[in-house]
Amino acid sequence: MTEGTTLLRLARIDYAAPGIHLFDFRHPQGEALPPYAPGAHVDLHLQGDLVRQYSLVDPAGVDAVYRVGIKRDPRSRGGSAAAHERLRVGDLLPVSAPRNHFPLDEAAPHSVFIAGGIGITPVACMVQRLLALGRGFTLHYAVRTRAEAALLDRLGAEGVHLHVDDEAGGRWLDVAAAVAAVPDGAAAYCCGPAPMLDAFEAAARARPSLCWQVERFAPTAEAASAGGFVVRLAASGRCVPVGPGQTILEALRGAGLSVRASCRQGICGTCETGVVAGTPDHRDALLSDDEKRSNKVMMICCSGSLTPELVLDL
Ligand code: FES
Numbered sequence: 391m392t393e394g395t396t397l398l399r400l401a402r403i404d405y406a407a408p409g410i411h412l413f414d415f416r417h418p419q420g421e422a423l424p425p426y427a428p429g430a431h432v433d434l435h436l437q438g439d440l441v442r443q444y445s446l447v448d449p450a451g452v453d454a455v456y457r458v459g460i461k462r463d464p465r466s467r468g469g470s471a472a473a474h475e476r477l478r479v480g481d482l483l484p485v486s487a488p489r490n491h492f493p494l495d496e497a498a499p500h501s502v503f504i505a506g507g508i509g510i511t512p513v514a515c516m517v518q519r520l521l522a523l524g525r526g527f528t529l530h531y532a533v534r535t536r537a538e539a540a541l542l543d544r545l546g547a548e549g550v551h552l553h554v555d556d557e558a559g560g561r562w563l564d565v566a567a568a569v570a571a572v573p574d575g576a577a578a579y580c581c582g583p584a585p586m587l588d589a590f591e592a593a594a595r596a597r598p599s600l601c602w603q604v605e606r607f608a609p610t611a612e613a614a615s616a617g618g619f620v621v622r623l624a625a626s627g628r629c630v631p632v633g634p635g636q637t638i639l640e641a642l643r644g645a646g647l648s649v650r651a652s653c654r655q656g657i658c659g660t661c662e663t664g665v666v667a668g669t670p671d672h673r674d675a676l677l678s679d680d681e682k683r684s685n686k687v688m689m690i691c692c693s694g695s696l697t698p699e700l701v702l703d704l
Pocket of ligand 1: 650651652653654655656657658659660661662674689690691692
């Protein structure tokens, strides 16, 4: 069994929208599962090396289940195809504990969400939590056709603005306008396809006081693999050279060290490692600008070094 995972049983598959199914995972002996906060995801070890991250759709509750929504992507690199074509109710799968790099600020006076397509999955969890707390929110949910709007039954009615491209003459949601309309003091979130996330980030950066977060399912930069630096392990003082064509993760594993990783693309956070000294060359899609500037942590699967030596908390 892969380190850091629990074998869970696929207990149920539900239709949510065309090409989108909800997969319920439960402990085989009915034991409780580690809790999580809205915005969290789990890694599904679908087969062999095939590990994919999927957001939890519903808030943690008395029902001991991890429910993820998976869209069958015609350009699938294997993950969604494996889930839709091979998974059967009753299968046992290694599943990681939940991790959360897209946390909900429950104390914000108002929350504004912009979600596109399957990007609704973490947002649905957040919205349900706010509904339970009785807190206000605005959700701009963009889909290509009305039939593709999954999880609507969980989102309430007030504050939900459904944008259907087909019904708007093929026009996409005006993300810049939605961000410009976010009230001062509100927290803003976006999850969806890359063009939506890029538009959101550009508009959000134009409002320096805005508190915002994005959740990406794809890398935003090439992994740093130029090498030419040394990683020193803070605990032992051991030095591991990182050569051309290598990531830090590959160099450490090549040196016989056991280091945890999952996506190897800078999108899941499994390999997050503390930085003791040196300046990382951040390439991940997870850390905020402030987190990157602080250089306290880095994702060693994809980020490199801007200094000849990096001292890592390993
Ligand atoms: S392994 Fe996923 S961010 Fe590094």
